[in-house]
Amino acid sequence: MGKERLDKILASQNLGSRKEVGALIRAGRVSVGGTEVRRPEWKADPEADVIAVDSQVLNFKRHVYLMMNKPDGVLSASRDPRARTVVDLLPPGLRRRGLFPAGRLDKDTRGLLILTDDGGFAHRMLSPKSHVTKWYEAVLESPVSEADVLRFRRGVALADGTVCLSAGLSVLREGETPLVLAGLREGKFHQVKRMFLACGNRVLSLRRVRIGGLALDPELAEGAARELEAEEAALVFRTAPWIK
Incomplete structure (x- = not known):
């Protein structure tokens, strides 16, 4: 430079x-x-x-990449005059000028969030052309059917007529309020919730667990964050071996 x-x-x-x-x-x-x-x-x-x-x-770093386990009730934003943001949760040692969340999670959605000051990295991660899949665990109001799985695979048509890209859907736990895993390659407004609504279902809770090949650190408490090594950040652009 x-x-x-x-x-x-x-x-x-x-x-x-x-x-x-x-x-x-x-x-x-x-x-x-x-x-x-x-x-x-x-x-x-x-x-x-x-x-x-x-x-x-000085251990100079051109850019930093942080993994956060976002809690419920916090905005995915750098700053907001009326509400607490994910940047507000960072301890002083991890704060840095220009940090922003690379992609957003709804205020009531928990889980994996990446914060960085690298605009190129964020753009590449969020672009549908990169085919980076974001995986969410969702607790639903009612069971899913094979027809729902097929609709996700073919592309769910939302209430406003928007047709989503092909997405993955599998059942992790059956029952009256099943736990499912949904994988999306795009990030429309409230997309996961709207996709299940289009299938006649409702999301009760939502947590992002993986972006590409980068999984949420199971040792990271809700509200906590840690710095990612360069090799870890690069996993975002790899497909996890367990994803077909």
Whole structure:
């Protein structure tokens, strides 16, 4: 990416505002290539130069990718003046300028959500052309039939006439309120709920459990988040081996 202002580099790594990191630099607490630098406008290459703050080498990351286990009642948004958002749930150590949810979950939907500051990654993940399947566990009001499975496979026609892309549907637990697994390659407004309504059923609860080949970490508590390694983030664009 070439050279950038030193204060911009440090601010992008969650070390403070441009004003705050500028004060760090002017105080002589920052070095580039082993040489103390006191000018915030100094140009450095964050991916080639060794930058240190208080003698601690900066582990520069151009982009970050977070996995969150979204709880019920929280908005999938970066900010909202009237409601708590998924970004509000992040601890200080995971917060970073420009973070946004890559794809949304309804306020009452739980489960896997990716937050990032990488717009290209989000666009690729959400584009139907990428064929990234999002998998949801849904508790339903009534049992599903083989006809419902076939309708999902052929593409459900919603109440407004919109025809959805082919989707997967399988039963995980039978009974009066069955648990099913639904796989979608697109993300229309309230789509899972509307698809089941079109089949004469109703979703009682909904949780996203997988995006592509990336599964929700079973050790991640609701409301918690953790950083994804690059290899984990890349799993989004792979098909899970158990998905046919």
